[in-house]
Amino acid sequence: MQPPKRSRTATRARLLEGALDVFAERGFAGASVEDICDRAGFTRGAFYSNFASKDELVLALFQATTDRLLEQIEALLPELASQPGTLLDAVLGLLDETAPDQRQWHLISTEFTLHALRNPEAARALNEQRAMFRASLTRLVAEISATSGVRFSVPPEQFVRLVIALHEGARSQSLLEPAEVPAGSLEHTFLPMVLDAVSRPSH
Amino acid sequence: MQPPKRSRTATRARLLEGALDVFAERGFAGASVEDICDRAGFTRGAFYSNFASKDELVLALFQATTDRLLEQIEALLPELASQPGTLLDAVLGLLDETAPDQRQWHLISTEFTLHALRNPEAARALNEQRAMFRASLTRLVAEISATSGVRFSVPPEQFVRLVIALHEGARSQSLLEPAEVPAGSLEHTFLPMVLDAVSRPSH
Structure with missing residues (x-):
């Protein structure tokens, strides 16, 4: 039994x-x-x-996806602490791979976000879920920057918000034009420039 | 009559x-x-x-919105040619203001994009419309960089794709959390860093 x-x-x-x-x-x-x-x-x-509802099921999907991503990043931490330059590559690689079907995940997460923009209760629940995910990522970024002795000139959470915004916007272009915008290409081109810019000593 | x-x-x-x-x-x-x-x-x-269809009407809405934006940028060109540093501020200002109701425009354009991801004919039409818009923006970026003697280390179209991706991703966060992410704040924080990075002489 x-x-x-x-x-x-x-x-x-x-x-x-x-x-x-x-x-x-x-x-x-x-x-x-x-x-x-x-x-x-x-x-x-x-x-x-x-x-309790279709909304609650979608939020469980978000939770499962972000939990998986965070676990994978945490598993990389020991390696990253000794090679801080590879952090971004590692995170970007995971973003590329985490959702095995990027199209499916993009459709569901974007649709639920639109639903939340019309439904305050769904927005509260989604924002709470996204805030937990951002907090975990922010903690990881802060840990790695402390270990590697790099000082950020912007709050780490702002950098995490940038990564998420660029990834979500770029994914839409990649799905519409897979040949012109290979998945991850905009992130891989431009995020290292930003990381470099925010990692300089403040002046 | x-x-x-x-x-x-x-x-x-x-x-x-x-x-x-x-x-x-x-x-x-x-x-x-x-x-x-x-x-x-x-x-x-x-x-x-x-x-001919609901799709065709939405594409006309896209066209009207992008035409208005391009007209406004072109009107700024003479001024920008003498003060190239203000290009990004000007473009970002226009993106903030062009759609007087950002929420409404975000809902419609995102929904049509999702529709296009399930409908190849809508995808073709949307991609064509977006390609024309990108081509016009790219031409403006190339003109301004030529006038101001700045050399881009990435193709100008890639920079335009970045601006669009970041703007679309950031708008989603701003609409969900207006107090935490004021409209345009991620773009204003991070795009000048990227512009600076790609404007350096190639080495």
Whole structure:
């Protein structure tokens, strides 16, 4: 007999996976809880015993994606502390690879952001989730800059906001024109310039 | 009696304005041609004698917005040629001001971009429109750098792509957290650093 906890985790995972597919096909607004249950092979009862709403499920997807990214960055920390110059390459590499299907993830995260711009409750929840992610990334940037003796001329959180903004804006261009803007190319070209500029001693 | 051309232009303008409101409220997918006609006070016949589809109307909105921006930048050219350092401030100022309702414009343009990611025909049309806009901006950047004797270490089009990516990504953060990320703040902080970095003589 499977312990109940494991079964519950497996149900959640299958619902999240099914939702990814359904959202990518029909969009956040166009996908119903029923569609997600059909895809995952569960009843609405199973859905609602795991998630209070479609919004809560999407936020769980955000959380899972950012948790995975942060874990991967933390695993690199010992190596980065001895080679601080490679931080940006490492982070950019992870951003490229974390979401195996960048298109799917871009569609879902952008659609939920638009939903949040029309729905204050969703905005609060999304902002909270994004703030936790930024705080974790900011802590890592601050740690690495301390270890490597580099002083930032801007608050590390501003730099993290820049990385996120550029990555999200560039991803849209890469998905629309994959041949002209290979994934990660704008980030790889321009972020090292900014890192270099903010790492100079303040004057 | 009004000449037919003027009346046609006025009908188009009213349809575009009505569509802006309806899209912002209901989203691109949720707004029907009928909703737009109701808002603008026209029949479906009037709509289809001006636009072949909802997609074509949105592309006309993109065109009108980018034309306005380019006109404003061109009007600044004589001044910029004598004070090249102010180029970025001028462009950033225009980006801040061009769409009087940044939220509305962000919702519509992002939604149409998502639609294009699921619809190859819409993607072709959107990419064509964006390519024309980038080409005009690139020509202006190249003119100004030639006049001011500055050499770019990256192709000017790459710099234009960066400005667009950062602006679109930053706008999302500003709309979600207006107090933490005032409109234009990430662009004003970081783009001058990049401009400085790419303007150095190549070595």
